[in-house]
Amino acid sequence: MISSTDTVIVGAGPYGLSTSAYLTEAGVPHQVLGLPMHAWKNFTPPGMLLRSEAFASNLYAPGGGYTVEDYCRHIHMEYKPVGLHLPVEMFVDYGQWFQSELVAHIRPVEVQDMCRKDGYFRLGLSDGSSLVARRVVLSLGLKAFGQAPSALRGVPKPYVLHSGDFGDAMWARGKEIVIVGGGQSAIGLAALMGQVGARVRLLVRGEAVNWSKEPRTSSGIMSRLLRARVGLGRGWDSNKPWLLAMSYMLSEYPASFHKLSLQHRQRILETSWGPSGAWWLRDRVEGKIEISTRTEVSHAEVRSGRVVLEVDSGNGTSAISADHVVLATGFKVDMARHAFISSEILSSLSLIDGSPDLTSNFETSVRDLYVLGPAAAMSFGPALRFIYGARCAVPRVARHIGGRFKREAGRFAAPPHAATPELANGHAGSGVHAGGVLQAVERNAE
Ligand SMILES: Cc1cc2nc3c(=O)[nH]c(=O)nc-3n(C[C@H](O)[C@H](O)[C@H](O)COP(=O)(O)OP(=O)(O)OC[C@H]3O[C@@H](n4cnc5c(N)ncnc54)[C@H](O)[C@@H]3O)c2cc1C
Known part of the structure; x- marks a missing residue:
């Protein structure tokens, strides 16, 4: 019809x-x-x-x-x-x-x-x-639009899953799970999977987890005004008034972004609202989930029903194995x-x-x-x-x-x-x- x-x-x-x-x-x-x-x-x-x-x-x-x-x-x-x-x-x-x-x-x-x-x-x-x-x-x-690091692209589901592939996380109970990523999605999943009884390890590329700051009402009047109104919070971790003003513009008037040159637009998209964990997740993760920073997965394969990862870090290359790898590596x-x-x-x-x-x-x-x-x-x-x-x-x-x-x-x-x-x-x-x-x-x- x-x-x-x-x-x-x-x-x-x-x-x-x-x-x-x-x-x-x-x-x-x-x-x-x-x-x-x-x-x-x-x-x-x-x-x-x-x-x-x-x-x-x-x-x-x-x-x-x-x-x-x-x-x-x-x-x-x-x-x-x-x-x-x-x-x-x-x-x-x-x-x-x-x-x-x-x-x-x-x-x-x-x-x-x-x-x-x-x-x-x-x-x-x-x-x-x-x-x-x-x-x-x-x-x-x-x-x-889920992204996967090149080393993990060939590994089939369900050994490697994207964070957007599932809803309920109960399937992870009792399993060893490696989560790759350092943003809110990775950290939120790590907290949830830990709570349902999975053994979780988080592999973060950066030097450390970038935790967002709890909103405060201190500092100058302009900062206070901007923070109170900006729908998306601060796009850059800075107290500089011009960066706060920029966050305000991008959040409240997205049409102004459309008028910028392509070069400026691409630069803003690359640098603003980068991966970070919400401050209120910190207590649920720190000391409870194993977090390895400065890591990069260089190779992955399935061996005897488990995923084996080769992970480069500041201390050289090591092998990590898990029941499943969950990619929270963005879009x-x-x-x-x-x-x-x-x-x-x-x-x-x-x-x-x-x-x-x-x-x-x-x-x-x-x-x-x-x-x-x-x-x-x-x-x-x-x-x-x-x-x-x-x-x-x-x-x-x-x-x-x-x-x-x-x-x-x-x-x-x-x-x-x-x-x-x-x-x-x-x-x-x-x-x-x-x-x-x-x-x-x-x-x-x-
Ligand atoms: C884990 C996670 C957490 C997030 N948390 C937040 C948050 O806290 N706050 C926030 O502002 N943003 C958050 N986001 C971003 C969020 O996805 C977007 O802000 C928001 O969902 C965009 O709304 P949308 O309507 O464009 O997309 P969606 O809500 O994803 O809706 C798109 C719909 O299109 C449907 N669809 C796709 N293809 C077809 C098709 N061929 N035929 C019919 N239907 C189709 C999909 O099934 C889906 O239901 C989060 C994203 C993720 C992945």
Whole structure:
């Protein structure tokens, strides 16, 4: 079965759900494809606490509301903008509540292929159906972009896993686990796996674990003001007012990043918000988990059902063996890793080192194709790697799509019989334009 709509949002995480709320307000017929909060529910260990503060972990609705604070009120829980440390499970519940209140037209399917013909996108879905749309917003998160050090790339699962490959960490109980990485994900996992009864060793490349500092209210008035307001905290570990001002700009006004030269943008992305462990994890890790610093895995293989690593450190090379190795070695955006995107679309995408080069409205070089979330960081800065980036991105993309929809609506008006089943159910808004899309595609298919 083929159906149609004006705009498809692929991915139902914080960015996708917020975009849907805004498009509904703008009167744009659309569908959201994906399971709500899927990545957070299934690939983030229960018990893990969000690194972002509660006030920087909101999904966004036009006119405000439906915030974490509203959700806490809804479930009769005390709210604190800073220091609440939301458990992942609660964040999932919050996202699902937001979806149930504001996002009606959602389909729990995976997009398996997407191509473009005569100005329309055609998406093949995991339930066997197809969907035709004039516009597509990709809000796919980080899952496809997991990185592995070259020495570990050839070792099969489940001996070597990426931190994004599993949710519940109970499988690690009683096992020897080596975690590679020195950021929040590695440290958070080490703490969790230690708690469930795994013997964990953490291999960190740097000289030491870089612990974030507990927020304080001392020092100058400017620093205090900036720290209080910056959604992402401080991007650089410095008290220099100009670096704090830069953190403030990047966090609160990601659109300003878009105006910088490519060289500046790349430099900022490399140096800001580097790997670090949240200060509140320190007590759960130090003295409880074996941490080896200045280490680099140079070779890995499976021997007699265990992974054997050759690890270079300041003291030479040593062999370490474990039941499993978990890589928490970060993410690198590479649009080609979204296997469902056709090679024609990929070859028309203007990319900077794998990341889409976006306009100031988050549109790619392929007209009517938009990218939100972490994959937009090369164009809009480090804020887009976090939920907080949706605050700027979502209203902007919805305004642009809404404007185009209104300008084009007359041109694509369809007779009443063109309505598709989801239009009849009222799922896709006014449906006039969407019916036109389906007709045009059917004409092209003839
Ligand atoms: C372990 C971990 C902890 C993190 N903690 C924080 C934190 O505390 N605070 C913070 O701000 N950020 C955090 N992040 C970053 C976080 O991933 C992003 O901020 C946020 O999830 C981005 O939202 P999103 O909607 O773009 O992506 P996601 O929430 O990942 O949603 C994308 C969705 O797209 C779906 N999808 C992908 N491909 C398809 C397809 N082909 N068809 C249909 N659906 C598809 C996925 O299933 C997923 O549900 C963390 C990341 C990780 C890995």
